[in-house]
Amino acid sequence: MLKRISALILAGATALTMAGCSSSDSGGSGGSSGGGADDGKLVMGFAQVGAESGWRTANTKDIQESAKTAGVELKFSDAQQKQENQIKAIRSYIQQKVDVIAFSPVVESGWDTVLKEAQNAKIPVILTDRAVDSKDTSLYKTFLGSDFVEEGKKAGQWLVDQYKDSKDDVNIVQLEGTTGSAPANDRKAGFQQVISADPKFKVIASQSGDFTRAKGKEVMEAFLKSNPKIDVLYAHNDDMGLGAIEAIEGAGKVPGKDIKIITVDAVHDGMQALADGKINYIVECSPLLGTQLMDLAKKVVKGEQVPQRVVTEETTFTQEQAKEALPNRKY
Amino acid sequence: MSRILKHRLFWPLVILVALLALNLIFTDNFFKIQMKEGHLYGSLIDIVRFGAPLILVSLGMTLVIATSGIDLSVGSVVAIAGALACLRISGLSDQNSVGGVLGAVGLALVLSVVLGAWNGFLVAGIGIQPIIATLILMVAGRGLAQLITDGQITTVNSSPYKLIGGGYWLTLPFGIIIVAVVLALTAFLTRRLALGLLIESVGGNAEASRLAGISARGVLMTVYAFCGLCAGIAGLMISSNVSSADGNNAGLWIELDAILAVVIGGTPLSGGRFSLSGTVLGALIIQTLTTTIYSIGVPPETTLLFKALVVTIVCLIQSPAFRTKVFHRRRRPMTARPAAEEKVRVSA
Numbered sequence: 001m002l003k004r005i006s007a008l009i010l011a012g013a014t015a016l017t018m019a020g021c022s023s024s025d026s027g028g029s030g031g032s033s034g035g036g037a038d039d040g041k042l043v044m045g046f047a048q049v050g051a052e053s054g055w056r057t058a059n060t061k062d063i064q065e066s067a068k069t070a071g072v073e074l075k076f077s078d079a080q081q082k083q084e085n086q087i088k089a090i091r092s093y094i095q096q097k098v099d100v101i102a103f104s105p106v107v108e109s110g111w112d113t114v115l116k117e118a119q120n121a122k123i124p125v126i127l128t129d130r131a132v133d134s135k136d137t138s139l140y141k142t143f144l145g146s147d148f149v150e151e152g153k154k155a156g157q158w159l160v161d162q163y164k165d166s167k168d169d170v171n172i173v174q175l176e177g178t179t180g181s182a183p184a185n186d187r188k189a190g191f192q193q194v195i196s197a198d199p200k201f202k203v204i205a206s207q208s209g210d211f212t213r214a215k216g217k218e219v220m221e222a223f224l225k226s227n228p229k230i231d232v233l234y235a236h237n238d239d240m241g242l243g244a245i246e247a248i249e250g251a252g253k254v255p256g257k258d259i260k261i262i263t264v265d266a267v268h269d270g271m272q273a274l275a276d277g278k279i280n281y282i283v284e285c286s287p288l289l290g291t292q293l294m295d296l297a298k299k300v301v302k303g304e305q306v307p308q309r310v311v312t313e314e315t316t317f318t319q320e321q322a323k324e325a326l327p328n329r330k331y
Numbered sequence: 332m333s334r335i336l337k338h339r340l341f342w343p344l345v346i347l348v349a350l351l352a353l354n355l356i357f358t359d360n361f362f363k364i365q366m367k368e369g370h371l372y373g374s375l376i377d378i379v380r381f382g383a384p385l386i387l388v389s390l391g392m393t394l395v396i397a398t399s400g401i402d403l404s405v406g407s408v409v410a411i412a413g414a415l416a417c418l419r420i421s422g423l424s425d426q427n428s429v430g431g432v433l434g435a436v437g438l439a440l441v442l443s444v445v446l447g448a449w450n451g452f453l454v455a456g457i458g459i460q461p462i463i464a465t466l467i468l469m470v471a472g473r474g475l476a477q478l479i480t481d482g483q484i485t486t487v488n489s490s491p492y493k494l495i496g497g498g499y500w501l502t503l504p505f506g507i508i509i510v511a512v513v514l515a516l517t518a519f520l521t522r523r524l525a526l527g528l529l530i531e532s533v534g535g536n537a538e539a540s541r542l543a544g545i546s547a548r549g550v551l552m553t554v555y556a557f558c559g560l561c562a563g564i565a566g567l568m569i570s571s572n573v574s575s576a577d578g579n580n581a582g583l584w585i586e587l588d589a590i591l592a593v594v595i596g597g598t599p600l601s602g603g604r605f606s607l608s609g610t611v612l613g614a615l616i617i618q619t620l621t622t623t624i625y626s627i628g629v630p631p632e633t634t635l636l637f638k639a640l641v642v643t644i645v646c647l648i649q650s651p652a653f654r655t656k657v658f659h660r661r662r663r664p665m666t667a668r669p670a671a672e673e674k675v676r677v678s679a
Contacts, residue, residue: 051482179631207624208631212580213484213573218381222625225374226358239484243573246497252367269486269575 043073044297045093047103049130050081054267058331059104059129059287066290072297083107087114094121100297102126108133115139124300128293130182137308141300144293144310146285148183152190154283154316155234155262159201160194162260167200170231173223174206175216175244177236183285184208187236187264204230209240216243224251235263238270238282245278256280266317268329274322282322284314287331339597342648343612346595350619350641357627370499374622382618383506384409384496384565386611388585389592390517391447391561393610394554396593398534399602400454400461402555405589407472408446408562409582412439413570414479417487426489436495440563446472447559448552455551469586476578486575496568506568513561518607527605530554534602592617595645616645 044067051057060076067074075098077089083106093101094117101123105111111132118125119139127143134140163170172195177184188206195201205223209216216235223230224247233248235241241263245255255261255278263270266284273279289312299306317325335341354361354374364373388405395402419435420426446468453464490498498505521527529550532540537547565585570576594600595616596609620641629637647653 051477054483057482176631179634205625205628206631207628208634210580212577213575214569214577214581217573218377218621219625221377221381222374222622225361225377226626226628239577242575246573250368250497251372269484 041071041073042100042298042301043075043096043098044294045075045090045096045098045101046077047086047089047093047101048076048078049086049104049106050078054331055265055285055287059289062288062290062330063128063293064290066294070291070294070298072294079106081106083110087111090114090118094118094123097121098123099301100124100126102128102293102297104129105132112136112139126293126296126300128289129287142296142306142308142310144289144296145312146314147311148186148285149190149193150311151264151283151285151314152187152192153194154190155187155264155281156191156194158281158283158316159232159234159262160198163200170201171227171229172201172203172232172234173220173227173230174203175209175219175233175235175240176206177208177211177240179208181211183264184211184236191234209235209243211237211239213239213243216240217247218243220244220247221250224248224253230259232260232262235261238263238265238267238273238279241279242269242273245273266329268331271317271322271326271329274317274319275326277319280319282317284316286312286314288312339606340609340612343595343597343609343616343645346645346648347612347616347619350616350623354619354623354626361626366502370502370504374626376504378615378618378622379507380504381622382614383504383510384568384582385585385588385592385618386510386614387513387561387565387568388582389589389596389610389614390514390607391558392586392589393593393596393598393605393607394517394521394530395461395558396534396590396598396600397530397602397605398537398551398554399600400534400551400555401590401600402447402450402465402558403462403586404446404450404465404468404472405558405562405565406582406585407469407476408443408559409566409569409585410476410576410578411446411472411479412443412563412566413576413581414476414485414578415439415442416492416567417485417570417576418479420487420489420492421485423489426487427491429491432489432491436492436567439567440560443559443563443566444556445559447556447562450559451552451555454555455548473578476576476581478578480576480578482578484575484577488574492571493574494571496571497574498571506572509564509568513564514607514611517557521607526550526553531603531605534604536603588617589614591642595642595649597649 046063048060049056051060064074064076075093079086079089086103086106090101090103091114101118105127108131112134115125115134116139125140127140129145131143174188176188204227207219209219216239220243233244235244241261248255248259253259261279262281263279264283264285266282270279270282274282292310292312296306296310361374364371364375366372392402392405416435416439419438420432423431425431450465450468453459454461494505496506500508521530529545532545533547533550541547566582569581592613593610595613596606598605598609620638624634624637
């Protein structure tokens with residue numbers, strides 16, 4: 001009985017991996033044998049992290065659509081959050097002799113070997129969204145992604161502008177992202193840099209809400225009880241802010257008025273809350289880097305010089321801007 | 332006095348009171364409970380409200396552990412139940428229709444029971460070790476939850492659904508009422524009827540119980556299905572509290588907190604014996620600890636260390652052997668011995 005079950009599981013697992021392969025190959029049904037260079041079409045191998053969030057899904061869709069409009073043949077693979085899958089995908093792109101490889105590293109370290117292999121095969125590599133900690137920066141051409149410190153600064157700047165005429169202390173509570181993650185560290189540091197210029201801005205409590213709504217709500221409930229006077233909430237992403245809004249409403253206060261709220265990301269639900277007046281300001285962290293990626297890829301393949309670091313084109317939203325932008329948002 | 336000291340729940344209770352007292356030092360109005368917006372409002376209310384899902388999951392886990400099993404899949408079931416309910420509700424033409432919400436909730440709970448029974452089938456029917464059998468669903472279940480929500484956070488806007496985890500009834504958080512009902516029902520079934528005895532007997536020695544005429548398989552199936560149900564209700568609470576389902580993060584690591592709550596409550600992992608009230612205390616201790624960290628402002632970088640320290644202290648104080656060594660009271664060994672004998676007797 002046990003044997004039969006394990007055979008079943010094995011069969012299932014094989015079917016799954018096969019499905020994975022076929023889906024990653026489906027993009028390259030065209031001229032994969034000749035590497036695609038002969039028909040003049042640029043071939044890009046893209047190794048995505050996974051599909052862990054709405055942000056990531058929007059990121060994937062945008063890259064696929066931009067490739068279509070830019071006339072780039074895209075070979076796409078989903079690593080399901082595992083580095084080994086991503087390395088496998090990159091190796092297979094090297095074997096297929098694609099023109100350019102792009103990927104969002106699952107983790108920061110452990111890429112040197114496979115990146116060397118790409119370098120030896122003379123295939124340029126572009127990092128998107130997340131960086132690697134490799135000391136040898138010649139291993140990749142450029143890193144395209146958001147600047148989290150800049151996002152924190154933008155959030156801080158808005159706050160400073162809002163309270164520039166006021167002399168009173170401004171009590172700020174902060175909902176941090178997952179402890180130790182790059183966006184959490186950088187968004188905190190950037191924000192701190194800007195507001196520390198004026199001592200009236202006081203961060204009276206700061207805790208991790210793990211980037212989730214449930215935790216954001218739970219932590220905010222505790223903040224509301226231990227700190228009687230809160231003027232501003234700064235949340236490292238929309239979801240924590242949305243959870244906190246519920247906590248604020250439960251405490252009989254009006255989010256956006258009694259407590260001003262600043263968040264980062266600009267996902268759909270966050271934008272909706274901003275348009276509804278429950279959030280005051282959102283700093284965008286855009287997943288829509290497809291067009292920029294395709295431009296960079298074309299330049300890199302032609303041998304043109306590109307900067308080592310390219311920041312995603314991002315903006316900020318006030319409540320009025322959100323009302324205008326909301327109908328056209330892709331995610 | 333010595334009888335109180337000897338009571339199994341004495342030390343967990345001391346720890347809970349100590350944690351609450353710690354809050355009193357740092358936060359002036361920690362114990363203040365007031366009426367706001369027509370319901371009770373205060374830190375203590377928060378602790379029971381946010382602790383409610385954990386208490387539920389831990390209740391199910393207690394019975395599973397009493398059969399000397401373990402259920403690692405509860406976190407995934409939490410995510411699946413919330414995801415399915417939110418998906419159904421978001422598809423309703425009128426999200427506020429009570430019938431539609433009840434249907435969605437019912438469906439999610441049925442699925443939770445089925446998933447629990449699947450665990451039970453793997454453990455009792457096929458004989459896979461519980462930790463492996465439930466590991467399958469732990470890993471696959473989160474994938475299933477993401478499949479249901481399509482990897483997105485599904486947001487609903489339904490006031491009847493909101494009631495389950497975020498609403499109030501008769502000024503009390505509705506979640507607490509659910510917990511009270513489930514707890515009372517479980518206590519009745521296991522302590523007033525023979526079910527508890529059967530569970531302990533299967534946990535002590537499944538083979539001997541079978542020879543004695545107890546359907547060990549049936550008991551195991553029931554217990555795992557019940558654990559699934561509890562996790563399902565907890566999942567509905569968690570997702571209803573924030574009116575959205577997050578397949579990735581809902582109930583993440585809740586299985587570990589639940590196991591910890593059970594152990595703090597004095598139920599041994601070897602099975603054969605369990606304490607429902609102990610588990611409730613254990614879950615409350617964990618939630619109080621979490622709330623304490625937020626209220627007194629432990630820096631996020633050191634939160635885990637702080638938690639680990641407190642848990643270590645809790646476990647040490649809970650251990651009779653440790654207490655004997657440290658406190659060196661002459662009467663201590665006398666009081667510790669009956670407890671040990673009792674354990675031998677039950678598991679024999």
